[in-house]
């Protein structure tokens with residue numbers, strides 16, 4: 291039985307821009323959000339965080355929770371080392387960022403990371419499986435506040451990494467305007483990916 295997410299695992303830093311201000315509220319789960327238990331898959335096959343085509347990527351495939359939460363697993367591979375036999379910290383931050391990013395699906399609006407704070411509580415050896423959980427802590431305007439934790443040794447194991455984030459909702463043009471043109475063209479030519487992207491077509 292996985293441990294319930296708790297703010298006690300991520301103590302508040304009142305001055306942090308990633309902590310919801312008093313005026314933030316918990317947004318509703320979007321009617322179009324994937325049903326609880328749904329595998330969210332990859333938003334882009336070459337994404338370092340979730341893309342199945344990326345040779346060294348994390349291949350995170352999160353599962354929608356019953357509320358404003360997701361879970362995922364990530365096994366650290368040799369290509370993810372920083373210190374010998376240990377996961378690189380930036381890589382672990384990427385795992386948190388990717389898991390937090392999948393919360394987009396629950397609100398059904400694209401959002402990008404504006405700020406991401408990570409606490410590394412214990413070393414993570416190569417071969418370890420991290421049990422990730424992310425949840426929305428509030429929203430105000432285009433700002434989505436969220437938190438995440440990665441437990442080691444099982445879903446109820448000790449927290450090895452925790453994070454707090456501020457995501458900013460954007461329009462799909464954020465990607466088409468700023469992405470490298472040749473990659474955007476390929477995306478626009480991919481009917482499956484475009485169908486997935488269109489499900490996001492809303493005005494934040």
Ligand SMILES: CCCCCCCCCCCCCC(=O)SCCNC(=O)CCNC(=O)[C@H](O)C(C)(C)COP(=O)(O)OP(=O)(O)OC[C@H]1O[C@@H](n2cnc3c(N)ncnc32)[C@H](O)[C@@H]1OP(=O)(O)O
Pocket residue numbers: 307333334387388391394400401402403404405431432433456458460462465466477487
């Ligand atoms: C076609 C394919 C589709 C694929 C879709 C799925 C992709 C999913 C990918 C997921 C992959 C995983 C995820 C990834 O890795 S996403 C990749 C990493 N992130 C980025 O590349 C984002 C880069 N930054 C930007 O593009 C802009 O700065 C954004 C869009 C974020 C805001 O610029 P914009 O001009 O739009 O808005 P604004 O500047 O008026 O700010 C708005 C409000 O937010 C507040 N604020 C902003 N930043 C910060 C900050 N750092 N701390 C505190 N506050 C901050 C700001 O004060 C303001 O507050 P207020 O004045 O309203 O109170």
